[in-house]
Amino acid sequence: MDTSREVDRLRSALDRIARRRPSMPAPQVLVVAPGLELESGGSQPFHAASVGKVMTATLVALLVEQGRLGFDSPLGKLLPASDVDGLPAAPGVDVRTDVTVEHLLTHTSGLPDYFEPPRGSRTAVSTRTAATEPDRYWSPAALLDEVRRLPARERPGERFRYGDTAFVLLGRVVEEVTGEPFNAALRARVLEPSGMERSSTPYSDARSPADLEGLDVAPFWLGRHELSRALSMSLDWAGGGIVAPPADLVRFQRALHGGRLVSPETLRWMAAPRHRRRRGIHYGAGMVTVRFGEFTPPFLRGLPEPVGGLGHFATHLFYYPRQDAHVVLNFHAYRRMNQSFMTHARIAQLLAKR
Template sequence: MVTKQYDKIFSRIVKSKQIHESVLFIQNRNGDFSYKNEYGGKSIDAPLLMASITKLFTTTCILILLEQGKLSLDDKVTRFFDNGKLNGLHLYKGQEYTAKLTIAHLLFQTSGLPDVSEEGKNNLRKRVLHEDMNITIDELIALTKKMKPLFAPNTMNRSHYADINFYILGQIIESVANSSLEGVFTSFIFEPLGLEKTYLVIDEDDFIPSIYFKNNALSLPKYIKSCRASGGAITTAREMMVFIKAFFGGDLFNKEIFRELEKYMKLQISFYPIQYGGGYMRIPLGGFTMFFIGKGELIGHSGSTGSFAFYYPEKDLFFVGDVNQSANPATAVRMAIRLAVSSK
């Protein structure tokens, strides 16, 4: 019966004129229940852009380095940057907070920094719709300095989703591990899990799937290569399933560490009903959520291109997939919610 519900939900999603391809893969922890559905030639072994699900890779690396004793969540961010590069990054109501920013503020999205990817009249998302571009971490920091922070770090009892937080975390990982980010991803995640089709884009010649915006298939090799720790990884639904099980199953780091991450705050209203914890999203299902009533929660991450990877502890189910539509990435979140609610 539940597979019929999954069929119905998937069919409803792909009937949209904006959905040109989609893939859905569902399993329980031990894999004795498995369901997949594919549309538009997108199989569970086809490459897909993880987009912001890449942040789970970045979070994994931070947690492993934390477990190794090489950093602390309370470490000041400026410790990892030379020559005052970050000076003026967080100037709020005339007061400089940059020196007070910690790794925890970045990981929990409580830094108060603005999001140059999505905010402002000429944000990066709008610009790349017209022209593919490279952008460096120094350029991202400079753009962020031109915008106003939303609040002082760890105040207002809320979080504000901003890609710059994870761009900076990527730089910190490279500094602490004394390795390139792709090297750290490989040694900490890809090799231990046997992920052979998952990689961080490091060259414009690396294969990068097209990204749909409405009916337009965009090729953005320069921009995706620039996204790195915030959104630059490629995988398949099958390998994303392996990773999300490992992430929440304690196969990559001590599962007890999650107790430090289970502090959730509401994101800006455009992300409703999503909350943010230590490097991952939480969607509460215990009340009215997107017009559905369910039990428990979804934890994981979604991406701005319609990718998603969530764990539903209430039924011990994992949902991964992609709808590949950057004009309406909330479609993926709504599908994940419907799947969870229908999992009787």
């Protein structure tokens, strides 16, 4: 089917978004499917934000397949007391024995989140405060210390609450199991096997602001603050510290869905939706499914349901199994999230016709 007219309309819509806010870069869009490749906004590497959680989850699942740990492994068997002791726990809950790897992957651990803390609580590394100290490096230990300042939430398995705390702990699990720094383990087991030659983890690899001065990365905003050279973005660590060009993210998805990283059975387990964060957004174990039919416009019903990852800066990485299509979006800021989903819905409509 000739979809050139729809592609031209999509390009025009992206141009209008760019003209509307000339102070921000144009959205980056890459769509790759058999007989179709649409690229807009350039190929500069960008901070993928929580899209990186898909890679962390893949790394953990790979280690499970190797027998290094289990999805049902309790944290106390994998981490030292210095990581686990003092973390907030509901009455009667022992984090060492009651919180498992699966709880962390599915955001059901009951642990509070340092980046979006419970109402009435504050941390020095939240959406409201992270930009106030842009030159501060956040180690995993320092992030967990911020968690210790927060009130306890639910019992493990009781309720879904999305957050970054779980993925800091998963990063530490990777380090303890492999005996390697998390970034090195991720690079050797996920990035390099996927052919992601231009991808890196600069914010957590850096130790001073000077280490980021020459970084090739697209600008992104947290509130009104542009933070592409901010050392404080080390707060993402194992929860999404990847900087990658769009094409590298497609390479990762091809490796993941092509069976080169984990088995098809394990991938199905990761992708299977378990909890709804909000209408249309459903979480599995480190992966997200988008159900456009749950969004308000009725004409979105019946569209394909892609699986992948979402990031705070309006970043998308999704795969459409039936269409064998890959979609990468970077809209540079949370305030553009609605625009990013409107664009993704148009892409889904285009792919549904193929």
